Amino acid sequence: MEPRSSTAGRPARVIPITEVPADESDLYAARKKIQPRSIKGRFNSLRWAMVWITQLVFYGLPWLPWNGRQAVLFDLVERKFYIFGLVLWPQDVVYLTLLLIISALGLFLVTAVAGRVWCGYACPQSVYTEIFMWIERHVEGDRSARMKLDAASMSLSKFGRRLAKHGIWAALALWTGFTFVGFFSPIQELAAEVGSFGLGPWEAFWMLFYAAFTYLFAGHMREQVCKYMCPYARFQGVMFDPDTLIVSYDANRGEPRGSKKKAKEGQPVGDCVDCDWCVQVCPTGIDIRNGLQYECIGCALCIDACDQVMDKVGRPRGLIAYSTERAQLAGKPAHEGWREVLAHVLRPRVILYTSLLLFIVSGFAWALLTRTPVKMNVMRDRASLAREVEGGKIENVYQLRVMNTSESPRRFVLDVEGLPGATLPGLREIEVEAAGSRDVALRVQVDADSLAPGSHTVYFNLQAVDAPDVRVHEKSSFLQPR
Amino acid sequence: MADAINDDDPHDTHRTPGGAARLFALVSWPSFLVAAVAELVFFSVINPQELYLLGEPVGFSPVATYSIGFFGFWAVTGASSLMTAWLAEKLPAR
Numbered sequence: 192m193e194p195r196s197s198t199a200g201r202p203a204r205v206i207p208i209t210e211v212p213a214d215e216s217d218l219y220a221a222r223k224k225i226q227p228r229s230i231k232g233r234f235n236s237l238r239w240a241m242v243w244i245t246q247l248v249f250y251g252l253p254w255l256p257w258n259g260r261q262a263v264l265f266d267l268v269e270r271k272f273y274i275f276g277l278v279l280w281p282q283d284v285v286y287l288t289l290l291l292i293i294s295a296l297g298l299f300l301v302t303a304v305a306g307r308v309w310c311g312y313a314c315p316q317s318v319y320t321e322i323f324m325w326i327e328r329h330v331e332g333d334r335s336a337r338m339k340l341d342a343a344s345m346s347l348s349k350f351g352r353r354l355a356k357h358g359i360w361a362a363l364a365l366w367t368g369f370t371f372v373g374f375f376s377p378i379q380e381l382a383a384e385v386g387s388f389g390l391g392p393w394e395a396f397w398m399l400f401y402a403a404f405t406y407l408f409a410g411h412m413r414e415q416v417c418k419y420m421c422p423y424a425r426f427q428g429v430m431f432d433p434d435t436l437i438v439s440y441d442a443n444r445g446e447p448r449g450s451k452k453k454a455k456e457g458q459p460v461g462d463c464v465d466c467d468w469c470v471q472v473c474p475t476g477i478d479i480r481n482g483l484q485y486e487c488i489g490c491a492l493c494i495d496a497c498d499q500v501m502d503k504v505g506r507p508r509g510l511i512a513y514s515t516e517r518a519q520l521a522g523k524p525a526h527e528g529w530r531e532v533l534a535h536v537l538r539p540r541v542i543l544y545t546s547l548l549l550f551i552v553s554g555f556a557w558a559l560l561t562r563t564p565v566k567m568n569v570m571r572d573r574a575s576l577a578r579e580v581e582g583g584k585i586e587n588v589y590q591l592r593v594m595n596t597s598e599s600p601r602r603f604v605l606d607v608e609g610l611p612g613a614t615l616p617g618l619r620e621i622e623v624e625a626a627g628s629r630d631v632a633l634r635v636q637v638d639a640d641s642l643a644p645g646s647h648t649v650y651f652n653l654q655a656v657d658a659p660d661v662r663v664h665e666k667s668s669f670l671q672p673r
Numbered sequence: 674m675a676d677a678i679n680d681d682d683p684h685d686t687h688r689t690p691g692g693a694a695r696l697f698a699l700v701s702w703p704s705f706l707v708a709a710v711a712e713l714v715f716f717s718v719i720n721p722q723e724l725y726l727l728g729e730p731v732g733f734s735p736v737a738t739y740s741i742g743f744f745g746f747w748a749v750t751g752a753s754s755l756m757t758a759w760l761a762e763k764l765p766a767r
Contacts, residue, residue: 267735267736267739268734268735268736270720270735281717281718281720284717284718287717376736391734391736393734393736393737393740394736396740397740412694415694415698419698419699420698420702420703422703422706
């Protein structure tokens with residue numbers, strides 16, 4: 192945003208004001224729709240492979256069964272996250288935090304090595320835009336057909352094409368919204384509810400909300416999301432260094448650009464034939480020949496386009512290619528052999544990110560593997576303090592919540608420690624269902640004359656019957672009245 | 674961001690959001706992201722069923738509480754973003 196100019200510290204000046212008629216189109220003047228040309232090639236194929244992989248996972252995962260339940264389900268109502276064999280409880284928020292840190296570091300590492308590959312190949316914004324553009328191309332035709340359609344006045348055929356496009360977009364967006372909600376609410380039941388029009392109001396709301404965002408972002412806003420709304424696009428510059436892979440145009444080889452006609456006229460021309468294909472294929476509408484720009488999402492479609500043109504005019508490929516700033520300055524290709532690739536990759540920043548990542552990943556794995564699959568909360572019952580019971584004993588009551596985070600039902604035994612002669616009347620084994628919890632009211636009794644008045648520390652030991660190493664130890668206090 | 678568009682130049686395909694789209698990009702979106710983080714942090718430590726509303730336990734379903742919580746966060750972060758955007762626009766140049 193351009194800040195307004197200041198008058199502070201300057202003598203006042205009189206500026207003549209000429210009235211300019213208000214221009215209503217100003218709000219939209221800066222808009223020009225990008226209609227990218229579609230292109231085939233190595234990088235386009237790679238992008239489509241990534242579309243398939245990410246979307247098979249996204250649309251398919253909620254339908255995958257596991258031990259008679261949904262394999263991946265973030266059950267908000269029960270406050271339990273199921274990720275295949277792993278069941279996470281609210282107490283496990285540390286794992287979620289670690290996972291987020293690992294993702295962030297992974298993104299840093301990939302960015303330092305290969306630039307914006309996340310943006311170009313895996314970001315949902317890119318992926319859905321690609322899918323939506325594919326639909327658009329099949330309904331409205333290629334780039335020139337679409338531009339003609341945009342310019343044409345409304346007719347029955349234009350209306351029909353538009354309706355078909357938006358209809359298919361909306362259907363895909365709704366399916367995406369449905370799948371999204373299916374990660375948080377069991378998808379089989381959700382499907383049944385949708386089928387019988389019995390969807391809960393909030394589920395319906397979130398489905399439509401996510402669908403509307405998908406439709407808006409992938410259908411209409413597209414590159415504007417990357418250019419104006421994405422924080423990562425703005426700060427990825429700090430992760431770049433002279434050895435980071437970037438899509439770049441070899442100006443030494445290409446310039447002065449010009450057509451064959453120019454060359455015939457005897458003017459000096461470089462390899463760039465100025466065919467404009469690199470600009471036409473660009474989903475963000477930039478000209479890569481102007482150098483590295485923050486708008487470039489690194490999708491490499493301009494490389495595919497230029498390679499095809501170079502093949503046609505019989506010049507070597509690579510006028511636009513993945514390169515590095517260092518290689519460009521030295522005026523040579525990015526990587527001449529694996530030794531050079533290795534030298535580029537093994538640099539302090541990359542080694543630092545990698546070792547940090549390895550450290551946190553191993554910590555995460557260790558914590559998960561050594562996790563005790565049982566948790567216990569102990570709360571002294573505040574309603575009834577200590578009381579005297581038959582046989583000259585003092586009794587305290589506790590509320591226990593035993594959580595079994597394993598995938599099979601388990602029986603546990605409990606005992607107390609730290610109080611001489613303490614007994615647990617009426618306590619049998621505690622059985623807890625798989626991935627379930629159980630609340631138990633527990634009475635602890637001690638001989639009245641064996642304890643001094645006041646608060647005493649007491650420990651509860653919970654031990655699984657079937658596995659000696661599955662046990663927890665929790666601390667609480669026992670009150671002896673005066 | 675104030676790129677002028679030259680319709681005669683085929684290389685110039687910039688489009689910059691204006692008006693409502695600008696407000697969406699600068700206010701609704703960043704506040705949405707921050708509200709999502711706030712929601713995640715808040716409800717990962719607090720059980721919606723243990724909340725009280727005006728002295729009464731909340732009677733809504735958990736999904737309703739999560740949703741209302743999210744929009745509450747979004748309203749607050751959105752108000753803050755809106756004010757920042759407005760103040761930044763009014764800020765004199767250095």
